[in-house]
Amino acid sequence: MAPWTTYLQVFFCVALLFFMIPIKIDGPDEVELQFLDYLEKFHKTYDGDMYQSKLQAFKKSLDNINALNSNKTGDSAVYGLTKFSDMLPEEFLNKHLHLNLCQRFIPHSNTHHHHHHDKRSTLPQKIDWREKKVVTKVHNQGNCGACWAYSVVETIESMYGIKTQTTEDLSVQEIIDCAGNNNDGCNGGDVCSLLSWMKMTNFTIHKKSDYGKNSHCGKVSAKGVQVQDFVCDRLVGSENVMMKLLVGIGPLAVAVNAQTWQNYIGGVIEYHCDGDVSSLNHAVQIVGYDLTAQIPHYIVRNTWGEDWGDGGYLYIAVDKNMCGVANEVSAVTVL
Ligand SMILES: *[C@@H]1O[C@H](CO)[C@@H](O)[C@H](O)[C@H]1NC(C)=O
Numbered sequence: 473m474a475p476w477t478t479y480l481q482v483f484f485c486v487a488l489l490f491f492m493i494p495i496k497i498d499g500p501d502e503v504e505l506q507f508l509d510y511l512e513k514f515h516k517t518y519d520g521d522m523y524q525s526k527l528q529a530f531k532k533s534l535d536n537i538n539a540l541n542s543n544k545t546g547d548s549a550v551y552g553l554t555k556f557s558d559m560l561p562e563e564f565l566n567k568h569l570h571l572n573l574c575q576r577f578i579p580h581s582n583t584h585h586h587h588h589h590d591k592r593s594t595l596p597q598k599i600d601w602r603e604k605k606v607v608t609k610v611h612n613q614g615n616c617g618a619c620w621a622y623s624v625v626e627t628i629e630s631m632y633g634i635k636t637q638t639t640e641d642l643s644v645q646e647i648i649d650c651a652g653n654n655n656d657g658c659n660g661g662d663v664c665s666l667l668s669w670m671k672m673t674n675f676t677i678h679k680k681s682d683y684g685k686n687s688h689c690g691k692v693s694a695k696g697v698q699v700q701d702f703v704c705d706r707l708v709g710s711e712n713v714m715m716k717l718l719v720g721i722g723p724l725a726v727a728v729n730a731q732t733w734q735n736y737i738g739g740v741i742e743y744h745c746d747g748d749v750s751s752l753n754h755a756v757q758i759v760g761y762d763l764t765a766q767i768p769h770y771i772v773r774n775t776w777g778e779d780w781g782d783g784g785y786l787y788i789a790v791d792k793n794m795c796g797v798a799n800e801v802s803a804v805t806v807l
């Protein structure tokens with residue numbers, strides 16, 4: 473064989489190699505490497521189709537995170553990867569939030585009061601009920617859509633703490649098992665309808681340790697706590713009143729829109745969190761506010777575990793009905 477054909481063969485082989493190599497090393501791209509890092513960091517494993525769909529959801533989260541961070545200034549909220557970042561927004565909404573939370577919402581108030589003369593200047597600059605040791609530890613509701621029960625029970629715990637100087641974990645499970653008034657356990661419910669049911673029936677909620685896991689709303693002989701009275705008000709445009717309730721009564725249970733919290737990792741939410749009453753899908757407890765901060769905000773306890781947000785907490789700017797915090801505001805007193 474003439475040497476030049478050998479050269480030509482070698483040339484073709486080498487050329488082919490150059491064509492082949494890019495195909496052969498076409499493994500994970502940069503985003504997929506980030507996804508693999510994420511899976512390792514959050515101790516998740518997926519196979520086959522699940523892997524592919526989680527990768528797509530992860531990409532969507534990265535896009536959303538970039539958009540949410542795009543106009544961040546100072547202490548405003550930061551978004552990044554969380555334990556929920558491998559879910560599509562719709563999936564997150566269905567699994568961890570409840571869009572129908574407030575469809576039966578009727579603002580009602582037991583105590584008729586006039587809000588119009590409440591002035592900011594008479595309020596302290598700052599209050600944090602955690603410092604008074606009346607806030608229990610951060611809960612994790614898991615896949616149970618009982619935010620409505622958690623936020624109310626947490627607020628009753630705090631009010632019981634203010635009254636007796638002791639903090640007790642009360643049984644959220646008891647409320648999930650027993651509550652009437654259209655409340656539907658892990659499938660959703662409403663803060664205001666729970667409070668009015670508790671008051672109407674003189675319901676006694678018991679300590680977590682006194683209510684067995686399999687009690688199924690059976691009788692508990694131990695002493696417990698009852699709702700004495702409550703307010704459930706729409707305070708959009710009157711957030712001074714929210715602050716006044718926080719100072720004068722105690723922590724509050726509020727309905728919120730938590731869709732963008734999927735990828736929240738810290739800072740004060742002051743943009744990108746629609747407050748329309750039709751967007752409410754979650755309920756949380758407000759444990760204080762800080763008007764001295766660069767961005768004046770509420771201190772909010774969530775129920776997604778301590779490994780979410782800032783140790784389980786988040787911060788929401790005041791006076792903007794941000795995330796809908798002022799649509800359905802409840803304060804409680806206990807017996
Ligand atoms: C951030 O974006 C929101 C909505 O797109 C807008 O209302 C707000 O003014 C922006 N803030 C800054 C600091 O650019």
Ligand SMILES: *[C@@H]1O[C@H](CO)[C@@H](O)[C@H](O)[C@H]1NC(C)=O
Nearest residue numbers: 670671672673674675698807
């Ligand atoms: C609840 O307690 C109040 C005050 O003690 C009482 O007047 C009312 O009848 C009770 N309601 C029920 C349903 O037991």
